[in-house]
Amino acid sequence: MDRPGERPMDDLLTPTLQDAGEGQAAPGKRPFRLQSQVWIGVLGGVVPMFLLGMNNAGRLRLPAEQRRRMLLLGLAALAVLLAILIWAMFSAYGQASVGEPGFRRWIRLANQILGVLLYLAYSRLQQVADRRFQFAGGTHASLWIPGIAAVLAGFALQFAVLLVLAGARP
Numbered sequence: 732m733d734r735p736g737e738r739p740m741d742d743l744l745t746p747t748l749q750d751a752g753e754g755q756a757a758p759g760k761r762p763f764r765l766q767s768q769v770w771i772g773v774l775g776g777v778v779p780m781f782l783l784g785m786n787n788a789g790r791l792r793l794p795a796e797q798r799r800r801m802l803l804l805g806l807a808a809l810a811v812l813l814a815i816l817i818w819a820m821f822s823a824y825g826q827a828s829v830g831e832p833g834f835r836r837w838i839r840l841a842n843q844i845l846g847v848l849l850y851l852a853y854s855r856l857q858q859v860a861d862r863r864f865q866f867a868g869g870t871h872a873s874l875w876i877p878g879i880a881a882v883l884a885g886f887a888l889q890f891a892v893l894l895v896l897a898g899a900r901p
Contacts, residue, residue: 760789761869761870761872762787762790762791762869762871762872763877764871764874765857765861767871771881772846772847773846773847774882775882776843776845776885776889777805777808777812777845778884778888778889779881779882780805780808781805783877784801784805784853785805786877787857788856791857791861791864793856793860797857800856801852801856804849804852804853805853808846808848811845812842812845815841816892816896819834819837819838820897
């Protein structure tokens with residue numbers, strides 16, 4: 732029991748960000764708002780989300796351990812997307828359905844679902860650093876130009892991979 736005039740020893744009343752480390756972004760680079768990045772996952776899919784998420788991790792100065800986790804998650808999502816593309820191009824079912832109108836739609840939907848799942852994982856890993864940045868009074872950078880550039884770069888890379896796979900198909 733606490734005595735009158737003494738500070739309470741309850742953990743509930745201690746600041747939660749006291750041991751959180753630095754609360755600033757990398758010099759000259761403000762991070763992007765985590766909630767806005769979901770649109771990159773929805774519109775662009777895995778590749779733009781991977782590029783933008785890793786960029787944002789650097790801007791938030793995430794520890795190396797969290798960056799490695801993000802890298803492994805991104806590479807795993809890219810591997811799953813590549814496996815889906817290879818299966819669709821080379822399996823008997825995929826070859827039979829390549830000419831169907833819904834084929835590209837299903838590939839795009841798989842890409843978008845994987846992009847959103849990657850966003851959820853990335854936002855979870857960046858959440859503490861982003862809250863720390865906001866608590867320190869930081870303002871987020873605009874995502875319009877980098878987001879559009881990431882989505883277009885992702886489309887270009889995916890198109891190049893599809894061309895390579897189409898050329899390798901018997």
